[in-house]
Amino acid sequence: MTSILKVSTIQTTAGGAPTAADLGLNVTGSVLQVVRTGWSDYTTTSSTSYVNTGKSATITPTSVNSKVLILLTFGYYASNGISDYIISTFLRNGTDIGQGSYPSMMLNRLGYTDSNYTQTVTGSLYDSPATTSTVVYDWYVKTSGGSSVTYSDSRMANSITLMEIAG
Numbered sequence: 001m002t003s004i005l006k007v008s009t010i011q012t013t014a015g016g017a018p019t020a021a022d023l024g025l026n027v028t029g030s031v032l033q034v035v036r037t038g039w040s041d042y043t044t045t046s047s048t049s050y051v052n053t054g055k056s057a058t059i060t061p062t063s064v065n066s067k068v069l070i071l072l073t074f075g076y077y078a079s080n081g082i083s084d085y086i087i088s089t090f091l092r093n094g095t096d097i098g099q100g101s102y103p104s105m106m107l108n109r110l111g112y113t114d115s116n117y118t119q120t121v122t123g124s125l126y127d128s129p130a131t132t133s134t135v136v137y138d139w140y141v142k143t144s145g146g147s148s149v150t151y152s153d154s155r156m157a158n159s160i161t162l163m164e165i166a167g
Contacts, residue, residue: 003165011142013017016106026062026063026166027166028167029165030165030166031163031164031165032066032164032165033164034161035057035161035162036057036159036160036161037106037160038157038158038159039055039152039158039159040158041154042150042153042154043148043151043152044148044150045141045142045143045148046086046143046146046147046148047143047146048142048143048144048146049142050089050140050142051140051141052138053139053140053141053151053152055138056138056139056160057137057138057161057162058106058134058135058137059136059137059164060132060133060134060135061129061132061135061164062158062164063167064131064132065130065131066129066164066165067088067128067165067167068126068127068129068135068137068162068163068165069124069158069163069165070090070124070127070137071122071124071160072088072121072122072123072125072159072161073122073158073159074120074151074156074157074158074159075119075120075121075153075154075155076119076120076121076149076151076156077118077149077150077153078149078150078157084143084149085140085143085145085148086121086141086143086149087141087143088139088140088141089139089140089141090125090127090138090139091137091138092127092129092136092137093135093136095139096128097125114130118153139160
């Protein structure tokens with residue numbers, strides 16, 4: 001059975017027009033939208049300076065008060081004896097949103113004694129873009145010591161997920 005409710009006006013008990021918050025919409029902390037991008041290619045680096053991975057995700061916030069939670073998941077592979085860190089950061093529309101010279105995501109030492117070590121790595125970052133224009137988050141990586149490591153192993157899940165959080 002289908003029902004239809006038709007009204008001319010909805011008012012609060014005080015007689016005013018209800019806000020989105022009155023209706024339980026866009027309440028601070030609510031997830032407003034989710035964007036996910038994934039890939040399956042195999043990519044390596046030995047750079048000790050940040051390099052653009054070519055992986056990015058784009059979101060258009062609905063409010064200047066919104067926050068964006070960035071979730072990163074990727075496969076990491078290191079050969080026997082490699083003890084480098086893989087370090088990640090994100091650029092928002094070309095601006096590093098890390099904390100100055102401190103990387104936004106420093107990941108654990110991997111592959112030190114294990115032969116052909118593979119692991120799924122996750123990280124997160126919380127951003128305040130303060131705009132309703134399109135925002136592009138580009139993922140950059142580097143190694144701590146210059147060993148060749150795979151930061152996008154095709155055998156693992158690789159993705160960037162953006163969640164707009166009502167502010």
